Amino acid sequence: MTKAPIQGLHHVTSTASDPIRNVRFFTDVLGLRLVKRTVNFDDVTTYHLYYGNETGDPGTALTFFPFESGRPGKVGAGQIETTAFQVPADSLDYWTERFDAHGVDYDDPTERFDATARTERVLPFRDPDGLRYELVATDRDTSIEPWDDSDVPAEFAVRGFHGVTLALTETAATADLLEVMGYEETASSGAYTRFEADGDAATVVDLHAVDKRGRSGIGTVHHVAFRVLDDEAQTAWREALSERGYRVTPQKDRQYFRSIYFREQGGVLFEFATDGPGFTADEDANELGDSLQLPPWLADDRERIEAALPELGAPEVAR
Numbered sequence: 001m002t003k004a005p006i007q008g009l010h011h012v013t014s015t016a017s018d019p020i021r022n023v024r025f026f027t028d029v030l031g032l033r034l035v036k037r038t039v040n041f042d043d044v045t046t047y048h049l050y051y052g053n054e055t056g057d058p059g060t061a062l063t064f065f066p067f068e069s070g071r072p073g074k075v076g077a078g079q080i081e082t083t084a085f086q087v088p089a090d091s092l093d094y095w096t097e098r099f100d101a102h103g104v105d106y107d108d109p110t111e112r113f114d115a116t117a118r119t120e121r122v123l124p125f126r127d128p129d130g131l132r133y134e135l136v137a138t139d140r141d142t143s144i145e146p147w148d149d150s151d152v153p154a155e156f157a158v159r160g161f162h163g164v165t166l167a168l169t170e171t172a173a174t175a176d177l178l179e180v181m182g183y184e185e186t187a188s189s190g191a192y193t194r195f196e197a198d199g200d201a202a203t204v205v206d207l208h209a210v211d212k213r214g215r216s217g218i219g220t221v222h223h224v225a226f227r228v229l230d231d232e233a234q235t236a237w238r239e240a241l242s243e244r245g246y247r248v249t250p251q252k253d254r255q256y257f258r259s260i261y262f263r264e265q266g267g268v269l270f271e272f273a274t275d276g277p278g279f280t281a282d283e284d285a286n287e288l289g290d291s292l293q294l295p296p297w298l299a300d301d302r303e304r305i306e307a308a309l310p311e312l313g314a315p316e317v318a319r
């Protein structure tokens with residue numbers, strides 16, 4: 001079986017605190033669509049909330065486990081340090097005004113990789129739990145269509161992920177893995193090295209050499225998922241990674257995709273997730289995110305599960 005190169009990111013999953021505040025921020029402020037409200041299949045007392053474009057296409061899906069109480073984490077080595085979204089070139093004035101209006105914690109825009117041909121303007125910001133993000137203003141191509149029913153005008157709207165930055169004490173082993181996955185080193189600047197996949201969206205992975213290790217907890221990224229086309233491609237990757245000594249989990253059914261997981265040598269949890277079946281597997285496209293969805297194996301427990309979850313609000317509120 002041959003393994004096809006990885007095309008880019010599938011989703012990024014983080015831990016948050018207040019679920020309502022989380023919904024408000026990513027829908028009202030960032031203009032993403034809440035495409036799925038379900039539970040963490042490994043801990044059904046916690047929501048799993050998914051945001052993305054209209055149908056939460058691979059390369060757009062930002063997901064959260066909101067714990068109402070828990071220890072805050074610390075961002076550092078062994079983690080995804082920053083998650084970057086792509087926005088159109090020349091849209092950062094719009095976004096800084098919008099962030100001012102909504103009281104978002106952000107830094108002045110800067111330029112990234114300005115020693116290379118591809119200079120990108122970057123607007124760093126934090127969500128209410130302190131997780132770090134960037135809007136990257138770029139004219140690079142993407143196949144992602146923005147969600148066009150938020151109050152962010154389509155000409156400025158988020159077009160899925162640009163990429164992620166991994167914080168690592170040692171970058172060499174992770175760089176080797178990315179090359180095995182099909183990524184190529186395209187630039188470096190200071191403590192940062194850029195890798196890009198040969199896909200049409202969410203293709204960037206930056207490695208950032210840092211000293212201090214992070215600690216998982218609220219306000220940190222839990223894992224990053226990369227796209228594989230289907231089960232066959234995933235199986236080929238599982239074999240290839242196992243041969244390289246990675247301890248890869250068996251396939252898990254995540255209802256909207258199927259997943260394998262392993263920890264790369266820098267300590268970051270990687271997932272390879274299938275493109276399908278997608279978020280319309282159990283809801284019509286026009287009703288995505290409106291109500292709590294449970295997979296077949298949890299459906300009999302709906303009453304007990306719903307009773308233990310905090311109220312998230314009516315569809316029109318959470319939209």
Ligand code: ZN
Nearest residue numbers: 013223225271
């Ligand atoms: Zn995941």
